[in-house]
Amino acid sequence: MVDLSTSPTSARTASSEEPLIKAVGLRKVFPPTKRGGEPFTAVDGIDFELRRGEVFGFLGPNGAGKSSTMRMIGCVSPATGGELSILGMDPRVDSSKIKARLGVVPQEDSLDMELRVRENLLIYGRYFGLKRAEIAARTAELLEFVQLSDRADSPVEPLSGGMKRRLTIARSLINSPEILILDEPTTGLDPQARHVVWDRLFRLKQSGTTLILTTHYMDEAEQLCDRLVVMDHGRIAAEGSPRELIERYSTREVLEIRFAPDGADRAAAGAALAALVGTGERGAVDRIEELPDRILLYSDDGEAALAAVHGTGTVPVASLVRRSSLEDVFLHLTGRTLVD
C-alpha cells in the first residue's frame, strides 16, 4: 500500500502526551440574523482533547453543533469564547500555519467541476505551496489509494457521488496532513459507496493518521472511532469509547417489539410492559423506550425478556433481539428521536 502515514512534520509537536487539539470551554455564538433577533449559540462551552493516532468522533443530531466545532478546528470560523489550541498553536494567530498541516473533507464536496480529476489535486497542492513534481507523485499515490487511478484524466462533473467523495478525500490528503477532519464523510452516499469510504478511512486509521470526524450514523462511529463524544444542543452529553458508552448508557441486549399499526394492542400492552421494569428477575427490563414505530426494551438477556413479554399475554406482531449499539446510547442521551 502507498505510504499514507503522517508527514515528517509530526516531529514538530513537542511530546507524545501533548494533545494535537485541546479545547476548553469552546463556544460559538452567531449574531442574530435579523435586527432585534436572538443570538444563536451553536457550541456552548465544550472541552475535548485529540491525541495523536486516534480516531475521534463527534456524534449528534443535526444542529447539535458538530459542524460549527469542525469549522473552528479547521480555522475558518473564529471561536467566540473559550480556548482552542491546535498543533500547539492558536488559530487566532497562526491559522495559516495550522491549516497547512490539516486536511479537510467538508460536508459538501467543493471540487472544481470544470477541471479534470488530476487538475483538482494540482490546484489544491499548489495552494499548499507544493512543487509540481511533488504534487504529481503524490497525486498518483492518492488516486490509487481512493481507487480513482483510471479516472485521473476524466472531468469531475460526471463522476458519481461516491467517486467525488473519494476524490475529496484524496484532495484533503495532498499535503500529508497531521490531522484529517471529516464532516459527515458518508452522508448522502449509497450503501455501497459508504462501505468503500469506510474501508479507505479504516486504512488511513491503520496507517496511523489522526482522524476527527462528525457523523450521525451510529455504525460509522462504532466502526471507526476509538473515542467519541455525543453532542446535543451545543454541549457534550457523553464521552468515551463506543464500548464504554454502550456499557454506561445501555444494557447488553435490546428487545425490539412491534405492534399492528392501529395502536390498540400497543396501548393495551403499555401497563403490562411497564411491570417488567426492574423486577430483578432473569429477563428483567432495565428501561423502556417508546419509538413511533416500535418499543425498545433494554435488558441484559433479550430472549428472557421476550419470554417475559409473552408471559404478560402481550402478543407483538414482530420481535427482534439484538446487541446494544451506539444508537441506543444516542437515543438515551439526546432524547429518543433524531432531529431533522
Place this chain on the structure above:
Amino acid sequence: MSAVTPVPPGTVGPTAIGPASSPPMAIRELRGLLTNYRRTWRASIVSSVLAPLLSLVALGMSLGKIVDAGPGAHTFGTIDGRPVKYLLFLAPALLANTAMQTALGESMYPVMSSMKWQKTFHASIASPLGSFDVFLGRVLFVGLRVLMNSAIFLGVMTLFGAVRAAGPGGLGALLALPVAALTGLAFATPVIAWAVLQDRDTGFSAVFRFVMIPMFLFSGTFFPVTQLPLVIRPLAYVTPLWHGVDLCRGLALGTATAGSVLLHLAYLSAVVGAGLWYGARTFRRRLNP
C-alpha cells in the same frame, strides 16, 4: 464572556508554510484560477475578439462616416484646428467599455459559482489561504482578464486604423492599456465584494441592465458628457467609467493634461481601494462566519 476575539485569518504574505520561495497566498489563488481558465478560455475568446470587431465596424466606421461629414463634427474635439475623426474619438472609449464589461462579466456569476454552486472558495480557505487571499486572488484574475481583453481590443483598433500616433513616442494608445485595466479593477473590486454576499443571481442582471447599460450610454463614450443636460452631468462625472473613458481617450489622442491624468488615476485608484476594503469585510463575513 468572550476570552477570544475574532481575528481575520487572511494574510497576504508568504507567512504560512514551506520554503521561503513559496508565493504569496493571493498568488496561489490566482494560479488556481488560471489553471481553471486554461480549460475554459475557448468559450470567452470568441466574444473577446468579436465584440470589438462588431462595435468598431458598426459604430466607428459606418456611423463615423456620417458624423465626420455632418455639421457637428467639431463637437468631438479638435487637434491642430481640425476636428477629430469620430472613429478616433470613439475607439479608446470603447476600450474602456470593454474593460468594464469584462470586469463585470467575470465578477458576478463566476463569484457566485465559487461561493455557492461549486463552493471552491470553501476549499481554498481550508488550505493555508485566508478569505482576503481568496478575494485578492480573484481581483488579480479579473484584472488579468481585463488586461487580456483590452489588449485584444487595442489590437483590433490598430488593425482598423483607429489608433492615432500620439502622446510620448506616439505610443499614447499603449498607455491607455494599463488605464483600461485600472478601470476594470474599479468595477471588479466592489462588484466581487458585493457578489459574494448574494444568495440569488437576480441582482446580476439588474447590474447589467441598470448599471452597465446606462454607463455605456451616458459616460462620454459616444458623445462628450458636456452634451448632457447640466443637471445630470454630475452623475456622469461620478461614474468610474467616465474617468476611464476620458483618460483612455486623452492618452490615445495625446490631448491629456497632467492634471487630468492625475485626477482620473486618483479617482479610479480610490474606487479600487474602497472596493478592496469592502471586499475584505464581505469575504470575511461570508467565509469566516
